[in-house]
Amino acid sequence: MTTITALELVHDDLKRVEEKMRGGVAVHYEQLGMVLDHLLNSGGKRLRPALVLMATRFGAADYEKSIALAAAVEMLHTATLVHDDVVDNALVRRGNPTLNATWPRGATILAGDYLFARAANLAAETENVRIISIFSNTLMVICGGELDQIFSGFGRTPTLDEYHRRIYAKTASLFAAGTETGAILSGLPEAQVQALREYGHHLGMAFQILDDVLDFTGDQAKLGKPVANDLRHGIITLPVILFLENRPDHPTIERILARETPEDSEIMAVVDEIRASGAVEAAVDRARQFTAQAAEALRLLPDNPYRRAMQSLAHFVVERSV
């Protein structure tokens, strides 16, 4: 089964999720409707809601509630992107101007808040208190992780444990919450709920590692932002951590950690060194270990088209980048 067919399994339902996301915004907030259109049209693979929907198919979830839950997860993700763009003062995302680039800052912050509230509202449509609690807990994990990064991010290279904790907070926590709540909604036995949570968790870890790898292997046109964008902002990701294991105290990286701003040519020289060092391949290998764990977690679940789709997705997440 190819990845295309994996996502095609829930293709029509994803259309319903988009409709659900566009609906429900109070009519007289015309500006907000435009924002939502802008955000929804600017792409994204809808991987998170697809995972939620697949997780709901292992049992007997109410269809409308499964659409609301998938929309809630994608809306929460969208809201965090809106605020991230303000926090990072990012002007472009996925090649499109950000809300932050076109709106007053205050309005962008408030629009993000509105989307958080709408996400919570959609989660409440499941009428399941456990799901709702997981949802708000996940937002606490995401924000807490970002705060941690702001207060401890600069100045030194994170340990592998710190890196794992950071990408869990940033990405894997919402993947895990999505598959876990999907499983809860479909009324699965607890062991299978935890298996789907594990799957989402490990898939999310791999997904973020590969995203961090793409920051070094992609080119500016494809990334929609400069190569090594994280490194330029003092954010040390897995390829750099692994590179530094064999090449500690690299002078350019030391300068970045000291909040200096090296020339672009110096940055690109480090990128070349990292690419030549094998650190990128080593990072991809670690991502493969996570997808293997994700696939392993699925063994507790009945064999059906959704399980096979999830397995193929785990494969795709790694292979898209190599």
Added chain:
Amino acid sequence: MTTITALELVHDDLKRVEEKMRGGVAVHYEQLGMVLDHLLNSGGKRLRPALVLMATRFGAADYEKSIALAAAVEMLHTATLVHDDVVDNALVRRGNPTLNATWPRGATILAGDYLFARAANLAAETENVRIISIFSNTLMVICGGELDQIFSGFGRTPTLDEYHRRIYAKTASLFAAGTETGAILSGLPEAQVQALREYGHHLGMAFQILDDVLDFTGDQAKLGKPVANDLRHGIITLPVILFLENRPDHPTIERILARETPEDSEIMAVVDEIRASGAVEAAVDRARQFTAQAAEALRLLPDNPYRRAMQSLAHFVVERSV
């Protein structure tokens, strides 16, 4: 019954609410704990959680859930203040430096998000889906109202209807949600739930009008910010709306609406004119009409110390300022 004794009815429970608000923040987010301490120590009358607690006493609410609900309402309020201070770039609130003044902007935005998530989490502790939905809906109303104000705020004087809608979104919606959800938690019949909602709604309207009046009648030392702070920022509140009914096209106000920045002496001259015009007293009269409606709504409820406390609070809200 004086206002002091009205709040004393729930004094011990409010201590529990504060403990609840300080708890639950993940231990390793040390910075966040400090922020919460800072925010909780910087005062506020805890009027919102007191109203929630009183509303829960008309029936048989679970005690721990009533504390969680009151904490959720105050936490939501606190989170909106944190973001408001970023949106307005305010450096001082209640005479204390804001988080915005001492932290990086990005961290302040994320801290607000974290507090929103924690508020949602506390609301979920009620395990009542209706309460949780009201909660997220209220946040949508608050943010939507602020966005409306940003996009339509400058340039012209709002109608009375627009002003009412704005102060409902800004203040009365959370008062109403607090008393309504308190009533739901205590299992009251629907008519009494709606009566307590009405009470909170009208009290909140009066509260905000009086806050807007204080902007003109207070002095800088008492307000902790310049007199006529809203007017200086182009926000036209009730005293100005009523003043303009008899004195349309006031040149200084016209200039403010055109986004010019008059001299302080010109602003203070307008303030004197407004004070002398009777517009302040007329605004207070309108607030009294709202508190009268709030008191009227209470008639559907059994006569008990909590109803009497709520009546005395409605009285206090107006009389504190005149």
